Amino acid sequence: MSAAPLRRPRTSTAVPTRATQPRERGTSQDRRHLRAVSAPEQARSLAPFAWTCVLIIMAALASVLAITTAMSEGAYERRDLKIEIAQLHQQRAALVSELEANSSPTYLAEAARGLGMEPHTTLGFVSLTDQAVLKQGE
Template sequence: MSAAPVRQHRPVAVGATARRANASSPAPEPRRHLHAVAAPEQARSIAPFAWTCIAIVLTSLLAVLLINTQMTKGAYERRDLKIEIASLHQQSATLTDQLERNDSPTYLAQRASDLGMEPASTLGSVSIADGAVLEQGE
């Protein structure tokens, strides 16, 4: 700092308003003390934030794409399995009907006569332990 005295600078007014302003102004204001001012912060770049936001958005879109792809794949597998289950149910129903037809007494009698078998005149049973045929009444 220099040892020179500080001069106050007053604005010079023009015209009648200036004279009134000078005449009515009170005593000069006391001198203000000087304060140190911090240097302004340098502007930060927005690029890292923008790249981070872009990366988050792209990652989210990629995750959604992968999830949708897996869901679609699962939906096709589910559809194929439903078709296979329906086919198996139909096949099971057909086989059950065929088994019931083959199990009926009239069908068994017809098949037996086609094979050359004749109805038994007497009923009997076989003993498994002895291997003997036991006849029961007529």
């Protein structure tokens, strides 16, 4: 047996009809299978993406640096204010102890003698309703 295909003999010599005629080029049925082919996409460069990532990272680092600097400045101000508060507490304590010492009866008597005052021997009261001085012990 040979590998050649078998041919059938033609039985009719009639003119082929439209259905059996070969198709003309460019008919609508042929066009239905045609489609436009897009141009191949060009390879995109990774450089813009890489630069964008680098800029985002640098912006984040700069903002962290700015925040850290602001916080350290605030910490120094806080330390200075604590020192000032401690000094003001010491100054207040010194003034309170001086006030207590100056308001003691012994200090007041010494200060009055230094001004030339003498102790009074009688006691008196002031009556606000009568607007008079009431003396006792005379």
